[in-house]
Amino acid sequence: MNVLEHLNQQTIVPLEVGGVDLSITNGVTTLWLAAALVFLFFYSLSKRLKTIPGKLQNATEVVIGFIQSEVASQIHTDREKWLPFLITLFFFILFNNLLGLVPLLSGPTTNINVTAALAIIVFLTVQATGVVKHGPLGYFKSMIPSGVPLPIAVFLFPVEIVSQFAKPFSLAVRLFANMFAGHAVMLLIISLIFLFKSYLILPLPIIGNTAIMMFEIFVAFIQAFVFTYLSALYIATAQEGH
Numbered sequence: 001m002n003v004l005e006h007l008n009q010q011t012i013v014p015l016e017v018g019g020v021d022l023s024i025t026n027g028v029t030t031l032w033l034a035a036a037l038v039f040l041f042f043y044s045l046s047k048r049l050k051t052i053p054g055k056l057q058n059a060t061e062v063v064i065g066f067i068q069s070e071v072a073s074q075i076h077t078d079r080e081k082w083l084p085f086l087i088t089l090f091f092f093i094l095f096n097n098l099l100g101l102v103p104l105l106s107g108p109t110t111n112i113n114v115t116a117a118l119a120i121i122v123f124l125t126v127q128a129t130g131v132v133k134h135g136p137l138g139y140f141k142s143m144i145p146s147g148v149p150l151p152i153a154v155f156l157f158p159v160e161i162v163s164q165f166a167k168p169f170s171l172a173v174r175l176f177a178n179m180f181a182g183h184a185v186m187l188l189i190i191s192l193i194f195l196f197k198s199y200l201i202l203p204l205p206i207i208g209n210t211a212i213m214m215f216e217i218f219v220a221f222i223q224a225f226v227f228t229y230l231s232a233l234y235i236a237t238a239q240e241g242h
Contacts, residue, residue: 009111026106027114034095034108038088063090071229074236077133082235085125090228093118097179097220101213109223110183115176119168122231127164130238139238167234171227178223182216 013024045060053061067090072083093109100107108114130139143160144153189208192201 009106027108027111030099030106031096031108031114033105034092034099037095037099038091041091067228071225071232074229074232075239076236077239082232086228086232089118089122089231090224093175093227094220094224097224098217100179100183101216101220107179107183109175109179112172112176116168116172118175118227119172122171122234123164123168125231126167126234126238129235133239167230171230175223175227178219182212182219186212186216 009025009027011023011025012029015022015024045057048054048057050057064087067087068083071090072079072086075082096108096114099105100110127139130142133139134142140157144156148156186209189205189212192205193199
């Protein structure tokens, strides 16, 4: 029995367009659900704003304030304009991470294709920001510190180009690996029941899984924060140059 097969994407509606597999899977439906929940969460909250906030509004304001002060603060140009993007990115990843812990729902962020797509969005955003800020030629020049001798600049430029592609790769792999590992550990703990074929050890997997579940909720928040924080850092770097 391969317990990790439960992390595989299950096709719900087969769909192929021009030779490209666009099938709707359980992971895709969870992505849609996460997007809908984020929209409904902020829409309903905006309709119930109070001068004296309730618990949910207060908790949300604390999180948004934290993103504004600790994440968006890295960006010095048009900081407030970037805040909605960073907040959306954080909450979308967070909701996907948490939905992956719900039984019978597929965890989108345990799929490298999903985390890679998110990383590509950030990569394209960063590059577009740099080009708009400095111009195409100026953006490439900004990758090398001014005053660097030409021989060193010739060496540094390809290194910087490689690092530009390494950044989204690290974003995708970090989020995927952390979420996949947690889900895999929980499945392996549960599989002990079937491995030993005895209900006598049932309390141990339940206790172990509960502990891992609590830790995974913490990891879900941390990974959403790390992804958003690094995205803001890359945007700030592209704006400021070297």
